[in-house]
């Protein structure tokens with residue numbers, strides 16, 4: 629409606645990213661609301677004893693990074709075989725992980741594994757079930773396991789930043805680990821679920837000035853039209869600076885817009 633009266637837009641290709649567990653079968657054409665099982669703010673992804681891999685069995689990001697940051701790694705396009713290289717991905721954890729905290733959707737650790745999880749005694753079965761390259765997965769888990777004992781992650785640096793460890797602290801910390809968000813994935817059974825990009829909102833929309841007045845494509849305010857919240861193009865240009873970025877900016881610009889509309893300086 630804004631565009632119909634000449635409003636400019638910005639950030640339409642970005643969103644407030646939230647990686648999510650999803651049920652099977654993976655159907656990108658189905659409305660997302662029916663597909664989505666559980667958004668992962670990092671509570672699960674950053675837990676020691678878990679890994680996220682693509683169809684080649686390869687990790688593609690630091691699993692302990694913030695949700696909007698990890699979500700961007702799904703966007704890597706495969707140049708050798710057309711398509712998104714990391715969609716859908718697969719989350720895998722071992723029994724130590726599963727019994728030391730909750731899986732998404734569980735209310736207590738003794739609850740049955742959630743419906744979207746496939747449980748198997750070997751990584752090979754997980755690879756077969758999800759169509760992952762089995763040798764690639766075995767090699768990636770072996771590398772992660774060897775490095776986890778040292779507490780290091782030479783490729784993605786999981787657990788090196790304070791923010792990684794803060795995200796991982798949502799699960800019970802294992803104090804014996806050299807790196808609190810990194811542990812070998814070694815104890816069967818293994819639990820696995822499809823894992824895909826998700827969102828907790830759009831951050832593109834109508835372009836505004838500092839008073840939340842909507843601008844036209846020449847940069848001039850359109851009289852009596854304001855935009856706030858997620859229908860306003862975010863002042864961060866698509867970056868999620870931290871929790872509260874969306875509600876915080878929405879509240880502040882609502883306050884500014886109402887004051888401006890009432891003529892209060």
Ligand SMILES: Cc1cc2nc3c(=O)[nH]c(=O)nc-3n(C[C@H](O)[C@H](O)[C@H](O)COP(=O)(O)OP(=O)(O)OC[C@H]3O[C@@H](n4cnc5c(N)ncnc54)[C@H](O)[C@@H]3O)c2cc1C
Nearest residue numbers: 644667827828829856857858859871872873874875876878
């Ligand atoms: C699970 C989850 C957790 C989140 N956690 C956080 C957090 O911790 N911190 C944070 O800052 N943000 C968080 N967010 C994001 C935040 O909730 C949203 O960005 C924010 O609520 C958007 O506010 P809004 O007013 O722009 O839009 P909304 O809250 O979506 O409001 C839009 C309203 O417009 C109504 N509407 C739609 N169409 C019409 C129509 N045609 N006519 C009339 N009314 C209409 C809708 O019913 C709705 O009430 C979270 C989001 C989700 C999904």
